[in-house]
Amino acid sequence: MHHPQATSRNSAAQDASKAASGVLARLRACNPRVHCITNAVAQNFTANILLAAGCIPSMTLSAEEIGPFVAGAQGLLVNLGTFDGERRQAAVIAIDTAARHTLPWVLDPVFVDRAPPRAAFARELIARRPSVVRLNHAEFHALAGHAPSRDAVAAYAGANKIVLGLSGETDLVTDGERIVALTNGHPLMTKVTAMGCAGSALVAGCLAVEPDAFHATVAALLMIGIAGETAAEKAEGPGSFANGIIDALYNLDGAAVVARAKVF
Amino acid sequence: MHHPQATSRNSAAQDASKAASGVLARLRACNPRVHCITNAVAQNFTANILLAAGCIPSMTLSAEEIGPFVAGAQGLLVNLGTFDGERRQAAVIAIDTAARHTLPWVLDPVFVDRAPPRAAFARELIARRPSVVRLNHAEFHALAGHAPSRDAVAAYAGANKIVLGLSGETDLVTDGERIVALTNGHPLMTKVTAMGCAGSALVAGCLAVEPDAFHATVAALLMIGIAGETAAEKAEGPGSFANGIIDALYNLDGAAVVARAKVF
Amino acid sequence: MHHPQATSRNSAAQDASKAASGVLARLRACNPRVHCITNAVAQNFTANILLAAGCIPSMTLSAEEIGPFVAGAQGLLVNLGTFDGERRQAAVIAIDTAARHTLPWVLDPVFVDRAPPRAAFARELIARRPSVVRLNHAEFHALAGHAPSRDAVAAYAGANKIVLGLSGETDLVTDGERIVALTNGHPLMTKVTAMGCAGSALVAGCLAVEPDAFHATVAALLMIGIAGETAAEKAEGPGSFANGIIDALYNLDGAAVVARAKVF
Numbered sequence: 001m002h003h004p005q006a007t008s009r010n011s012a013a014q015d016a017s018k019a020a021s022g023v024l025a026r027l028r029a030c031n032p033r034v035h036c037i038t039n040a041v042a043q044n045f046t047a048n049i050l051l052a053a054g055c056i057p058s059m060t061l062s063a064e065e066i067g068p069f070v071a072g073a074q075g076l077l078v079n080l081g082t083f084d085g086e087r088r089q090a091a092v093i094a095i096d097t098a099a100r101h102t103l104p105w106v107l108d109p110v111f112v113d114r115a116p117p118r119a120a121f122a123r124e125l126i127a128r129r130p131s132v133v134r135l136n137h138a139e140f141h142a143l144a145g146h147a148p149s150r151d152a153v154a155a156y157a158g159a160n161k162i163v164l165g166l167s168g169e170t171d172l173v174t175d176g177e178r179i180v181a182l183t184n185g186h187p188l189m190t191k192v193t194a195m196g197c198a199g200s201a202l203v204a205g206c207l208a209v210e211p212d213a214f215h216a217t218v219a220a221l222l223m224i225g226i227a228g229e230t231a232a233e234k235a236e237g238p239g240s241f242a243n244g245i246i247d248a249l250y251n252l253d254g255a256a257v258v259a260r261a262k263v264f
Numbered sequence: 265m266h267h268p269q270a271t272s273r274n275s276a277a278q279d280a281s282k283a284a285s286g287v288l289a290r291l292r293a294c295n296p297r298v299h300c301i302t303n304a305v306a307q308n309f310t311a312n313i314l315l316a317a318g319c320i321p322s323m324t325l326s327a328e329e330i331g332p333f334v335a336g337a338q339g340l341l342v343n344l345g346t347f348d349g350e351r352r353q354a355a356v357i358a359i360d361t362a363a364r365h366t367l368p369w370v371l372d373p374v375f376v377d378r379a380p381p382r383a384a385f386a387r388e389l390i391a392r393r394p395s396v397v398r399l400n401h402a403e404f405h406a407l408a409g410h411a412p413s414r415d416a417v418a419a420y421a422g423a424n425k426i427v428l429g430l431s432g433e434t435d436l437v438t439d440g441e442r443i444v445a446l447t448n449g450h451p452l453m454t455k456v457t458a459m460g461c462a463g464s465a466l467v468a469g470c471l472a473v474e475p476d477a478f479h480a481t482v483a484a485l486l487m488i489g490i491a492g493e494t495a496a497e498k499a500e501g502p503g504s505f506a507n508g509i510i511d512a513l514y515n516l517d518g519a520a521v522v523a524r525a526k527v528f
Numbered sequence: 529m530h531h532p533q534a535t536s537r538n539s540a541a542q543d544a545s546k547a548a549s550g551v552l553a554r555l556r557a558c559n560p561r562v563h564c565i566t567n568a569v570a571q572n573f574t575a576n577i578l579l580a581a582g583c584i585p586s587m588t589l590s591a592e593e594i595g596p597f598v599a600g601a602q603g604l605l606v607n608l609g610t611f612d613g614e615r616r617q618a619a620v621i622a623i624d625t626a627a628r629h630t631l632p633w634v635l636d637p638v639f640v641d642r643a644p645p646r647a648a649f650a651r652e653l654i655a656r657r658p659s660v661v662r663l664n665h666a667e668f669h670a671l672a673g674h675a676p677s678r679d680a681v682a683a684y685a686g687a688n689k690i691v692l693g694l695s696g697e698t699d700l701v702t703d704g705e706r707i708v709a710l711t712n713g714h715p716l717m718t719k720v721t722a723m724g725c726a727g728s729a730l731v732a733g734c735l736a737v738e739p740d741a742f743h744a745t746v747a748a749l750l751m752i753g754i755a756g757e758t759a760a761e762k763a764e765g766p767g768s769f770a771n772g773i774i775d776a777l778y779n780l781d782g783a784a785v786v787a788r789a790k791v792f
Binding site: 303304305306308309345346347348349375378379380381382455456457458499500501502503504506507 | 568571572575576579580585586587588589590592593596597600614770771772773774775776777778779
Binding site: 040043044047048051052057058059060061062064065068069072086242243244245246247248249250251 | 567568569570572573609610611612613639642643644645646719720721722763764765766767768770771
């Protein structure tokens with residue numbers, strides 16, 4: 001018996017996987033500027049991940065300067081790790097600037113499960129309509145008030161008119177209508193700080209060269225997941241792995257993305 | 265002729281060395297949350313060292329959020345490197361929260377020998393009774409007003425009711441009554457920024473799973489010292505060494521700790 | 529036909545190349561303290577580059593403490609990346625302190641091409657007479673109002689009474705009278721964040737042991753460029769390269785500097 005929803009899901013998976021190869025090629029060709037409001041732990045690693053993929057990162061947070069930096073960028077990340085007054089003010093200016101320039105942006109609501117004021121602020125930002133929200137299971141639970149089942153995740157994305165990238169053993173990406181599961185990646189990725197933050201920054205980079213936010217999100221998560229698998233083949237632990245994933249992302253090409261993508 | 269003090273010292277050394285293996289096993293099993301107020305230079309490396317040992321780090325500094333983060337943690341580090349108003353305010357809130365939750369905490373009074381106001385603030389914090397103070401010779405001298413002889417270090421620890429971990433060519437750990445010398449480690453450890461800071465964070469992680477602060481401190485310094493020796497066998501310089509020590513710590517097991525510990 | 533200016537340039541190149549070897553030897557022997565006001569992305573990598581070269585870095589930014597830190601240092605870096613109120617205030621105090629102690633300092637006007645207020649502040653700082661300004665082509669253009677031709681660069685250095693280190697495919701170093709081109713380095717250096725920032729910090733380190741700011745600048749750029757070439761021989765991408773350049777700088781000796789220097 002034929003199951004229409006499954007077919008539409010498979011077709012979304014095939015499209016997304018093919019699109020990822022094109023997104024990578026455009027990152028290499030266009031070198032988009034990506035401005036990142038991110039936590040102090042993640043700044044260096046995030047910048048190096050973006051450079052390895054072909055993007056040009058900037059990271060300034062000062063209220064006086066962030067407007068021109070965002071206005072000159074093609075993508076924006078707002079990451080709530082190590083949040084403080086300076087970053088909060090920077091985020092508001094940056095999002096206003098992004099709205100004026102129709103710049104796509106990504107929200108990474110790091111650790112909203114740990115501090116209620118952070119969750120409240122994240123909800124305000126989601127109301128400002130980021131293109132993508134990327135988070136883990138505990139963070140989804142804190143924001144949505146319930147566990148991230150496949151249906152719940154799709155419903156939350158649809159209701160908030162965002163693409164949602166949920167990371168876990170299996171990643172889920174959905175815009176409310178399309179939904180795919182991604183199984184690339186390696187357990188060592190959880191042993192390197194800022195790996196998720198850097199992945200969110202790469203989503204912002206992909207949004208800069210791919211107008212379909214669903215495809216951009218799948219592309220970024222595939223790239224980092226496949227680079228992680230490649231790096232794990234040689235790594236002796238999380239220290240060598242952290243460098244290895246930068247090397248692998250730098251050397252990744254579209255053919256490898258298509259050949260190794262596990263999208264369902 | 266029998267020398268009772270030497271015997272008691274040897275017995276402390278044997279106990280501490282055995283305890284370290286158990287502490288490592290509990291880090292791997294319990295994955296304690298360790299909140300770190302630390303300097304911007306050290307944040308990334310510290311987080312990766314904690315992850316490699318089995319801990320879950322968090323690093324936020326904002327006054328609005330740090331209370332819940334500390335309340336949800338099992339260990340706390342207060343490191344004074346790159347100290348500023350934000351970190352000072354965060355430290356006060358964090359220590360108040362730790363006191364309410366009887367959370368053990370570690371003070372690392374980085375560079376108190378360079379700036380008098382920092383030394384004064386460190387003395388105020390020591391009066392708040394950290395479980396452990398970890399510092400180097402110049403920092404001890406600045407706080408205590410005299411050089412760190414073996415007796416002076418034990419006296420300072422006893423008078424302040426703290427465990428003191430003094431790093432140098434030979435590390436000393438004392439609670440005023442017990443005192444041991446540790447000679448594991450490698451000179452390359454002084455050529456990687458934030459190595460001492462990360463070691464102090466690991467003490468906070470060990471305190472989360474070991475109620476005897478003397479044993480927790482010895483365990484952390486043994487782990488990082490032995491990982492350093494292992495990493496140095498392959499390193500080509502401080503760059504590869506910085507990653508290698510993370511790999512080595514990740515791969516360290518209790519048997520290696522017992523076999524390689526040099527505690528006297 | 530004989531061309532006197534070319535001769536004088538060649539002689540400057542030979543002098544500078546020989547001087548570099550001596551500067552490196554003095555870094556290893558004297559371990560100068562270098563205080564860095566630098567951006568959050570660059571702090572860790574910069575500290576490790578300085579340690580690898582033989583310097584002792586410090587990075588505090590707080591208004592209360594930075595005076596004593598600068599007063600106790602032998603070199604100072606003011607880097608404008610991720611600039612904010614705290615760093616702006618720190619820079620003013622640090623430069624006042626440097627002036628009182630006749631301490632040499634380096635300005636790295638990162639991204640002044642992206643935000644007009646930052647360019648205005650950089651011009652104020654140049655009027656305070658840093659020993660060296662190190663920047664790239666876009667940053668020179670933003671400050672000087674025109675493109676960095678060889679003559680324009682020399683004229684700008686002469687008019688502002690500074691040494692100028694201009695990075696690009698070919699680096700230029702000039703004090704207005706002497707000018708040399710340096711062609712050491714590797715394209716991977718542009719794929720690691722904070723590489724230029726760390727190079728500027730190394731200039732500050734070299735100034736601490738070499739009173740001729742022109743020679744100090746050439747020495748620092750040679751060291752980092754040659755270390756980059758060495759690291760690139762083994763690197764598999766920018767991740768392994770970032771560590772490799774630290775290893776290579778740590779292992780660099782004066783003979784290698786003289787043998788591999790490409791100064792014209």
